Amino acid sequence: MTQLRNRVNAGLKDAMRNRETDRVCTLRLINAAIKDRDIATRTEGATEGATDADVLQILDKMVRQRQESARAYEEGGRLELAEKERAEIVVLEEFMPRRLSDDEVGEAVDKAISQTGAQSIRDMGKVMGVLKTRYAGQMDFGSVGPKVRERLSAEQRA
Known part of the structure; x- marks a missing residue:
């Protein structure tokens, strides 16, 4: 297993212990996306699953999707949904490296x-x-x- 995947799994276990339901949902979505990538790489003939670089791409894509959704919700006047998306972005960014200036x-x-x-x-x-x-x-x-x-x-x- 990759180092990043281990961090996500450890975060999921902690969130489950602390009963942080929103965080658990977001981390499960990350795991599901990683497993999808594992399946895709296996069908391409690779013996390994998703690498750390693959996981970073997944996380980056998930952050972009949530930013677009939050913008759309704000434009539609659904501020509570926009806040939910932003909360998911915070969880996702915990597992990503620092952004470059x-x-x-x-x-x-x-x-x-x-x-x-x-x-x-x-x-x-x-x-x-x-x-x-x-x-x-x-x-x-x-x-x-x-x-x-x-x-x-x-x-x-x-």
Whole structure:
């Protein structure tokens, strides 16, 4: 079992002991998503289940889904549901690494560009691939993509 999966299971046991029903529900959702990924990787021929990187991707996706749901609930005037979504986000983020600051993201982008030898926008996939494997769960790749594109287009002009 992966280290992250063990942390989730330990958190689930603690939440069950302390009778924290909302936390238990969120942690069970995480476990269910991990088991789904295990099944998917086994059908692809892998002998192992989900790795820590896979679990981080799952957690990141779950956080994004809840952020979108909370926004939609707020727009619809359902503030109690929005608060529930935000509470789930807090639980999910406990198991994720610290988010990088904007300066740290910039440094990571520059480092990935130099490591891959990227010269133009065509190399953006290589750069994003390096960033996703190295910084899974630590940065929002939706906002990183435009930064990579900007840096690569500036390099191309130079």
